Amino acid sequence: MSILEVNGLKKVYATRFGGNKVEALKNVNFSVEQGEYVAIMGESGSGKTTLLNILAALDKPTNGTVNLDGKELSKIKESAVATFRRDNLGFVFQDFNLLDTFTLEDNIYLPLVLAGKTYKEMHARLEPIAARLGITGLLKKYPYEVSGGQKQRAAVARALITNPKLILADEPTGALDSKATDELLHLFSEINKSGQTILMVTHSVKAASHAGRVLFIKDGEVFHQIYRGNDTNEQLYQKVSDTLTLLATGGEK
Numbered sequence: 001m002s003i004l005e006v007n008g009l010k011k012v013y014a015t016r017f018g019g020n021k022v023e024a025l026k027n028v029n030f031s032v033e034q035g036e037y038v039a040i041m042g043e044s045g046s047g048k049t050t051l052l053n054i055l056a057a058l059d060k061p062t063n064g065t066v067n068l069d070g071k072e073l074s075k076i077k078e079s080a081v082a083t084f085r086r087d088n089l090g091f092v093f094q095d096f097n098l099l100d101t102f103t104l105e106d107n108i109y110l111p112l113v114l115a116g117k118t119y120k121e122m123h124a125r126l127e128p129i130a131a132r133l134g135i136t137g138l139l140k141k142y143p144y145e146v147s148g149g150q151k152q153r154a155a156v157a158r159a160l161i162t163n164p165k166l167i168l169a170d171e172p173t174g175a176l177d178s179k180a181t182d183e184l185l186h187l188f189s190e191i192n193k194s195g196q197t198i199l200m201v202t203h204s205v206k207a208a209s210h211a212g213r214v215l216f217i218k219d220g221e222v223f224h225q226i227y228r229g230n231d232t233n234e235q236l237y238q239k240v241s242d243t244l245t246l247l248a249t250g251g252e253k
């Protein structure tokens with residue numbers, strides 16, 4: 001069953017002073033099945049952030065629809081959008097987006113605090129997630145006291161704690177060193193294997209090569225996609241890398 005359906009998505013930014021219009025998305029179509037791990041790649045300016053913002057209901061498309069688990073985003077009342085986002089989506093960003101004045105634990109609790117959960121329930125939810133992510137001993141620390149990789153694991157815990165239908169990740173390894181990148185990618189794979197659906201935007205061939213499917217966007221459209229099939233990460237890495245070369249040299253496929 002598709003958890004996410006994106007149909008005919010178009011986004012035109014009207015620049016001010018009646019200047020040129022920018023067509024960030026022309027006609028994007030794809031769907032994501034329950035339990036999939038999908039990576040989206042594309043050059044800078046290809047519309048990746050625009051797409052994520054629309055999927056997160058942070059921005060509206062000029063045309064087209066986004067359906068998340070049977071609910072069309074455009075039909076959700078303005079006053080209910082924030083709650084819908086909090087209840088259905090988990091976010092992992094390149095720059096972690098943790099609050100510096102909160103401990104890791106309080107950062108992770110934040111979406112549940114906003115949802116009005118009790119401390120007891122928050123604690124019960126956090127325990128297994130923290131153990132799994134290897135951050136149990138770090139929960140009382142502040143973001144500035146831990147490494148980038150540890151911050152990102154706290155951010156993943158914050159994304160998971162609401163038990164979201166979909167995790168949206170924007171360059172989640174973009175600010176990590178190679179060891180922390182490997183750890184995070186391993187973690188994403190594990191989380192996905194336990195059933196969590198993940199949609200990740202990335203520049204990194206390595207990150208994309210961990211996904212089950214890789215979509216390439218170019219000129220505001222899905223240009224190509226690769227299914228992992230039975231490929232190893234190394235084999236998928238090679239295919240992704242070849243496709244990017246083809247894209248960069250303007251080849252059509």
Ligand code: ADP
Nearest residue numbers: 013022024042043044045046047048049050051
């Ligand atoms: P990516 O994340 O792939 O780098 P973006 O979605 O940020 O791409 O941008 C796609 C295109 O839309 C670019 O040409 C960018 O300059 C333009 N764009 C993005 N946001 C705005 C905006 N708020 N107003 C006008 N143009 C924008």
Ligand code: MG
Nearest residue numbers: 045048049050
């Ligand atoms: Mg971007």
